[in-house]
Amino acid sequence: MLRSALRARHLLVTRVPIVRALNRLPIQKPFPSHYARRYTHTWGSENIHYGSFPERTHNCGALNKKETGKLVTLCGWVPAVRSISNDLLFIPLRDAYGTTQLVFRSEACSNAEAANALRSKINSLTPESVVCIQGVVRERPEGMRNKDLASGDIEVELQEVMCLNTAATNLPFLPGKQKLPKEEVRMKHRYLDLRRPELQQNIRLRSKVASIIRNYLTEHQFVEVETPVLFKSTPEGAREYVVPTRNHGQFYALPQSPQQHKQMLMAAGIDRYYQIARCFRDEDLRADRQPEFTQIDLEMSFIKASDIQNIIEGMVTEIWKNALDIQLDKSRFPHITYQHAMSKYGSDKPDVRxxxxxxxxxxxxxxxxxxxxxxxxxxxxxxxxxxxxxxxxxxxxxxxxxxxxxxxxxxxxxxxxxxxxxxxxxxxxxxxxxxxxxxxxxxxxxxxxxxxxxxxxxxxxxxxxxxxxxxxxxxxxxxxxxxLLHIDPSDYKFLWVESFPLFTPDEAGLRTWQATHHPFTAPFPEDLALLESDPSKVRGQHYDLVLNGMEIGGGSIRIHYPEMQRFIFDKVLELQPHEYQRFDHLLEALAGGCPPHGGIALGFDRLMSIICGTPSIRDVIAFPKAGGGKDLVVNSPSELTPAQLAEYGLQLTKK
Amino acid sequence: MLRSALRARHLLVTRVPIVRALNRLPIQKPFPSHYARRYTHTWGSENIHYGSFPERTHNCGALNKKETGKLVTLCGWVPAVRSISNDLLFIPLRDAYGTTQLVFRSEACSNAEAANALRSKINSLTPESVVCIQGVVRERPEGMRNKDLASGDIEVELQEVMCLNTAATNLPFLPGKQKLPKEEVRMKHRYLDLRRPELQQNIRLRSKVASIIRNYLTEHQFVEVETPVLFKSTPEGAREYVVPTRNHGQFYALPQSPQQHKQMLMAAGIDRYYQIARCFRDEDLRADRQPEFTQIDLEMSFIKASDIQNIIEGMVTEIWKNALDIQLDKSRFPHITYQHAMSKYGSDKPDVRxxxxxxxxxxxxxxxxxxxxxxxxxxxxxxxxxxxxxxxxxxxxxxxxxxxxxxxxxxxxxxxxxxxxxxxxxxxxxxxxxxxxxxxxxxxxxxxxxxxxxxxxxxxxxxxxxxxxxxxxxxxxxxxxxxLLHIDPSDYKFLWVESFPLFTPDEAGLRTWQATHHPFTAPFPEDLALLESDPSKVRGQHYDLVLNGMEIGGGSIRIHYPEMQRFIFDKVLELQPHEYQRFDHLLEALAGGCPPHGGIALGFDRLMSIICGTPSIRDVIAFPKAGGGKDLVVNSPSELTPAQLAEYGLQLTKK
Structure with missing residues (x-):
């Protein structure tokens, strides 16, 4: 698939009319004279070309034998110059789409002077400098071909090199090197680390999977709706970030999920909602958690659990087919009850590989x-x-x-x-x-x-x-x-875990029960009579999608009767009225004629980490936070000035 | 397009095997007996059916003459019951896809008792209650047909009604009514207001346009990358929201745009980036501003301004074609210089209608x-x-x-x-x-x-x-x-405004110059020599896309030379080193081998408001903030408890 995307890209670029299909071009200064104008200033550098530059005719993944003899213009990064002799230099020019071997041959230059000038330009290039080059596509000699490279059959014989930007000589590391510095250094200089093919591929695959998801859901009549990021603070919101406003003492909070808004969208008659939503959780950053994360969030009306599960199975099948070239089918999504999972595997997210x-x-x-x-x-x-x-x-x-x-x-x-x-x-x-x-x-x-x-x-x-x-x-x-045990890393074992107990003994010990997942999950209809008589036996219409022992998604059929929701808040969970008043808008929405509905949310970062086979979700996020929630790129979080604090009516307490 | 989406939906739903194509069905209790099980509890209601309900066979926009004689199951809202006589009632059942006329005819019931039971159920329905019904599709009598309705040729003769949720009788307003309460009331009860067809259509069209944009950009090799929402606070960030952390005195800030991250992505070799990004601006809320807003954000490497403009023109053409059925062409995007726009129209975003x-x-x-x-x-x-x-x-x-x-x-x-x-x-x-x-x-x-x-x-x-x-x-x-002047509301006049002065006299009067747009905009190459000698004459490679006198997007070719960027910070804008140190990561990225690049951002809310022809951007946002940044649905912003403040090491100053 990536290859075909590159081909498409190639077609796009070759539409540019500069390309001339000559068999053997005369040696020339291929850049028109106006590109040669140089600007020298107090801030300028001798080696850099300032101003406009020729349009690239191809990208570095697009050239092959068919282009032999063509004069091409390429742009990209110069990882290193490999000097064979004074008369023969190789440069593997890299861009977002691939690598093309450039070759300097002094014999291909018009005369010794031209050869010296070009050689000197090439040798002045620091690793990771950005260039625009022109040259002629040549077939590589037999035995010099690289089958691992899309452009491995050809090389480009250099006629001209234009340095568009010089890379500093004190770069903290070079992305092409095998031995990389520790992650902290790489995270600080993320723009360098992201040049590594592994990370490039992860970020591109993430984009592709997002596109697959969106198109699949759009085809299934889902409506993408953006819900607020500036949400409401709740007194018990132990894990939420708050956002002060200039109204003294008034705060927003960042949402942990769009749960309440998507339920209101069902009350609003949207029928099928989805969003790839940014969510926020202020917690001690464990190994693989991020303070901001992305979830694939959806909700449907007038459905039962199996309808949502069918949608998700179809979506996952579509992703596995297009991103991993693996065909899944219905049999790959078995169901298991919570009781069964816990007694047979000792886990509510069993690894059944x-x-x-x-x-x-x-x-x-x-x-x-x-x-x-x-x-x-x-x-x-x-x-x-x-x-x-x-x-x-x-x-x-x-x-x-x-x-x-x-x-x-x-x-x-x-x-x-x-x-x-x-x-x-x-x-x-x-x-x-x-x-x-x-x-x-x-x-x-x-x-x-x-x-x-x-x-x-x-x-x-x-x-x-x-x-x-x-x-x-x-x-x-x-x-x-x-x-002693081998688990195939490309073995994907999905599992729907269902029939969770709706309530779990209250951990804090203050009340009898807490909601196992959240207080909006609907009970099994068969267990309704137990709500009053024996809450421990009430099963919730909750379902988790588990993959290889990891929970990649969870959802439920929600309560849509205001009386039932209030009964659970009040009688089962024993919340005080002031505690459930913060859900008044939701209760009102249920009372305003809310249809039966349910939904699910999948962790997109985790899903991509599994698809890319990375040890950490940081490897599938362009700019992840490091330990302690630190953004090492921009050095954040950071201090505010007293004036800034004052604008929000705030002052710091003593440490 | 909407119609065809409905047809597709219809096909999807009719795959469900319940439908039987009988010409005249025997009168029956169509719901299987297990649906009839009732639960009565302290929290329950006599009129509501609890538990599972039959799967809908069609949606309310899908039925037409071809379905005549079929037994169908529909779900939706009952806006009102129109009683013609004791023996004839009409209900226009509404769901997300349309409206279907339901009719109760006592003569169609098996006997008087059954008729009385069904009539009584119907009459107990409060407006906006949610029902699942079964009935038989009948052609409407000639003269009773409604050409404005997709399902206007048929009606569904009721056999059974199941109330899935009763709407409260004290709803603040009914979405179907002509006379609506003031916007504040409608915003508080947004789940009701969103049921109005106008808002439904805006939200659905927004989703569709987002999909058009994403597919267009994906086809053009753009990579969607999510950039951080928890960003860094800057001392001069007068318009940013800050986010306290549990690290005493340490704050994140919410981004006003992904500008710095997208430039770093270019340094990272992503080549073509896009994102439909949530951005934040803490400012006095003028008529039509939102504290959080959405922008279509993109950036490209190795290009010139016209490449970005071509991409945007193609994207806008695609949107206008698919969302408005209007074919634009290249001639619809004329270019004008800032000098020309200001002298001929007295505006840098001229309305040329x-x-x-x-x-x-x-x-x-x-x-x-x-x-x-x-x-x-x-x-x-x-x-x-x-x-x-x-x-x-x-x-x-x-x-x-x-x-x-x-x-x-x-x-x-x-x-x-x-x-x-x-x-x-x-x-x-x-x-x-x-x-x-x-x-x-x-x-x-x-x-x-x-x-x-x-x-x-x-x-x-x-x-x-x-x-x-x-x-x-x-x-x-x-x-x-x-x-005395008529402007056709469906007349769309686009304009590229270009060649802005790169610097504008400093408003605050503290320094000589300020950046007209932002300090990352590249000068015209022809004007490079003027950077030192006469900054007032340097033109920036900035371009605004203007539509009907409104700026819908703005972008620029960026500075990619670290020396030039530092020179502008230091010598032209006269920033103190501590002021531009906050851009150190960007300068480092430029120095790490950054390609020439540029981009643009379009305001998605404004664009949708123009496409939907709404007076306010609030009408194209599912849950907008009201004046003063208030979220009337959840009643936010709101106070924190002293304990919450203490967790962030904060206390409020005296008012």
């Missing part, structure tokens, strides 16, 4: 599991891991408030294959260990060389992980590092 | 013009204006520091046609008034009934208007109000 299932073995060891669930996880080949590695996993478990008496692990070998279960302290309270041992060995296909975990968890599942689920992920990492 | 040219008549009256330029403007039919109106224009002139002795006006009639110039005080210092009078009458085709202005202005032109240019615009308004 590998097995390592968690099994409920309570019934095998009746005495041992009475106040909880006894789980067993078989780590194939896990006995090959170092004892220290296995111990570190247990330590991690303990450090997260795990009770080590509830986690047993045994390396299975030829000696203990028939007795490993007896060694697990958790099994001791059961009388029937021997029978259990045999049936587990056969049912779970336990072999010598496996590592077996037995774990006892509480019956009630909530949150994003079970303790054994975390062990599972750590084991997968250790196995991969030890080459 | 009417003539009323300003003429330099200095040479006719040599004595009178020696220390300035003597201008003459003929207002055709202007003598018909009321004297009070003409006086008000003079008063306005005076109120803006105009010297009334430099502005003469004469109504030309049969008595003074040969002598009007003598009555102008400005002409008195010239000896040759009589000759001038005759040649002006003939050259400017002055007739009885005209109003003639003579004005003396300073020779040096700068700023956006001349005094007489302002008079010209006021005259045009007065003439239009008095029906």
């Amino acid at each position: 590998f097995g390592m299932h968690i099994h409920d073995i309570s019934k095998h060891l009746p005495g041992a599991s009475e106040d909880g669930v006894l789980e067993c996880m078989v780590v194939k080949k896990g006995a090959n891991l170092k004892t220290a590695e296995i111990r570190s996993v247990a330590q991690e478990y303990e450090s997260q408030n795990g009770d080590l008496s509830k986690l047993n692990s045994v390396k299975v070998n030829e000696n203990n294959i028939g007795s490993w279960l007896e060694k697990c302290s958790l099994s001791k309270r059961s009388s029937d260990v021997k029978t259990a041992q045999n049936s587990l060995n056969s049912q779970l296909e336990i072999e010598q060389g496996d590592l077996v975990y037995i774990h006892k968890r509480s019956k009630y599942l909530y949150g994003g992980n079970t303790p054994l689920g975390k062990v599972r992920l750590q084991m997968s990492k250790l196995l991969q590092d030890a080459s | 009417f003539g009323m040219h300003i003429h330099d008549i200095s040479k006719h009256l040599p004595g009178a013009s020696e220390d300035g330029v003597l201008e003459c403007m003929v207002v055709k039919k202007g003598a018909n204006l009321k004297t009070a109106e003409i006086r008000s224009v003079a008063q306005e002139y005076e109120s803006q520091n105009g010297d009334l002795s430099k502005l003469n006006s004469v109504k030309v009639n049969e008595n003074n046609i040969g002598s009007w110039l003598e009555k102008c005080s400005l002409s008195k210092r010239s000896s040759d008034v009589k000759t001038a009078q005759n040649s002006l009458n003939s050259q400017l085709e002055i007739e009885q009934g005209d109003l003639v202005y003579i004005h003396k202005r300073s020779k040096y032109l700068y700023g956006g208007n001349t005094p007489l240019g302002k008079v010209r615009l006021q005259m045009s308004k007065l003439l239009q109000d008095a029906s």
Whole structure:
């Protein structure tokens, strides 16, 4: 696809009428005389050409054998000059579209003087300087061709070089070099780092995927609507950025998502809304979070969850086809309930690229599991891991408030294959260990060389992980590092996780319940009667799209009845009236005749990071923030002057 | 185009397998029994159906005669029930795609009981309630058809109505009514106002135009890049919003435009960048400004001004063709210099939909013009204006520091046609008034009934208007109000205004010069030598796209030489080093090998307002801010709690 885009680009550029198809051009000064006018000033430089320059006839990815003999004008960057001899220099000229080999041959110049002048110009070019050149396309000699390069069959024999801008000689690094400085330096000089082909490709692919998404959604009758970035502050908005105004004491806040506005758009009858929306979250910047991020946000009216899921599956299929040349189909989007995901994988976003299932073995060891669930996880080949590695996993478990008496692990070998279960302290309270041992060995296909975990968890599942689920992920990492498990990086396993509990015990312990996702998620209709009688059992119409163990999107059918929304605020979540008054506009919109609706949001940065196969989302963002939310390019955040603060009616507190 | 979109939508929806093409269906309860399950709770309502509902088979704009006899399911809003008799009710069901007439006929019900039940359901619907209905498509009787409606040939005979949400009976207004409340009320309840077809159409057209723009730019190899919204504060940033962080005393600022980032993207080798970007400006909200606004932002490398202008002309042509069905061509984008625009129209964004040219008549009256330029403007039919109106224009002139002795006006009639110039005080210092009078009458085709202005202005032109240019615009308004001048609202007159002076005398008077547009604009190459010797004569490579007297876009070729940029900061603009240090990252990017580049930004809100023909840009923004930057929907900006302020290390000053 990229290649075809380049071809299209090529067609565009060659429409320019300068190109003349001559077989062997006379050696000439190809630039018209008015380009030769030079300006020297106090600020000027001898080596640079100021003013207008010839139009490029091609880009550096466009030339091939067919152009042989043509006089062409190219523009681009000179990474380095490779000097073979005084009479032969090579320059790999680079632009946004590719690289073309330029060659200086003194024998191709009209005379020695001309050759000296051109050579001297070339040699004065610092790495990363910008030039406009003219020359004649030549086929490369057999054996000198570069099959990795689109323009690898040709070279351009230089006739003239015009330096459009000299690069400083003290550049912090050169983007073409293999050995790059640490990320902080590269982020500060992002304009250099972005010249690297890897980042160029990521940024271009991001643009292409955005275009695929927009065209797909437009074809499906979605209306793009821009929602406000200057939004409203909420007293509990612990993660929001606020924006002071010149009205004393009055603040906007930046939105964490367009949630309320898109619901109001449904009340407004927009029917199908989308936006690739910038969102903001003021939080300690963990490894891969950005204070501003982009989400693919959509909402539909008069639909059910499967309608939204179908739209998203179609969109993802379109992206994978066009960006990765991979054809997905409906079977690639299986559904799993939260209960199933949590009990089988110990995670609400299971990585199903590998097995390592968690099994409920309570019934095998009746005495041992009475106040909880006894789980067993078989780590194939896990006995090959170092004892220290296995111990570190247990330590991690303990450090997260795990009770080590509830986690047993045994390396299975030829000696203990028939007795490993007896060694697990958790099994001791059961009388029937021997029978259990045999049936587990056969049912779970336990072999010598496996590592077996037995774990006892509480019956009630909530949150994003079970303790054994975390062990599972750590084991997968250790196995991969030890080459005991291989996960194909181009294997994409999607999963819809559904039927989440609508409410989760309140973490803060102030109230009984908190909304598992957000308070606008609609309950399952079948569970409506439980809203009053047993909120713990109410399932929410929430769905997460999970890819390779990462949540790439989440959405829900929303509550559209004002009475139900108010009941949940008031009776279930036990909010005080002043706490839900900040949703008055939303309640009013529901009461104004709001249709049934639902939607979803996908994290665009994360999605692109997966598609580009980058270790960090920073690699798919043109100007990302570094740790602590710092913008190293412009050196931000930064101080305000007292006068600026005063304009906003603010002063700093003492530190 | 809209119609075809609806057809496409229709095709999409009719793929749903529920539709059965029966000629005359038996009267039935069409909803399967599981939809009839009802939930009654403390929060519930008798009239509302809770839970799942049938899938719609069509939207309300999709049905026509071909569907006659089909059983259909529709969803939408009930604006009102029109009761003809107990046995005949009409409901114009509305959704995002159109309106379909529903009809209740008691004779079509299976028996009187069923008719009573259905009638009672219908009569309980409050205006703007949301329903799902089933019924059979019938051709309307001849004479009852509505040609203004896509579905005007049919009606749907009701078999079942399911209320999905009841609208409150105390809605502040009904969107279908002719008489609407004042804008403040409509903005507060934006979800209701947005249901009006006018606003729906504006929002949908905006989405469509955004799509046209993106596809056009993508076809022309532009790469969409998202630039940061959390940007850097500058001490002089009088119009920027700041964003406090939890790092004590450290602030971001919201960008007024992506200018610096797009220039860095050119240094990064992106070649062609675009973005439909949200920008922010903290200023007193004049009539039609928004604190956040959207601009179509683009930048290109290795180009000259005409390349950017060609791209924009192509884009605008594409928009006009697809959104307005108007074919533009190259001739519709004439070029004019700043000097010409200012001297002929008295404006740097001339409205050329009417003539009323300003003429330099200095040479006719040599004595009178020696220390300035003597201008003459003929207002055709202007003598018909009321004297009070003409006086008000003079008063306005005076109120803006105009010297009334430099502005003469004469109504030309049969008595003074040969002598009007003598009555102008400005002409008195010239000896040759009589000759001038005759040649002006003939050259400017002055007739009885005209109003003639003579004005003396300073020779040096700068700023956006001349005094007489302002008079010209006021005259045009007065003439239009008095029906003496007609301007066709569908007449679109574009204009490229170019060759602006690069520098303008510093308004603040602190320095000699300020940048006319911004300090990054490149000078004309021909004027480079003047940078040191006479900055007033240096023309900038800036270009504005003007439409009907409004600037809809502006851009320039940028400076790409770090030495030249520093020279302008330092020597011409006389900035202190600490003032231009905030552009260090940009200077570094230029010094890192930055190609020649330039770009443009178009105001998307203004453009859409012109395309939609709305009086205000608020009518093309889904959730605009009202006067004073207030968001009436969410009641923002608002106060923070002391705890929130403390988190940002802030306290309010005393008022």
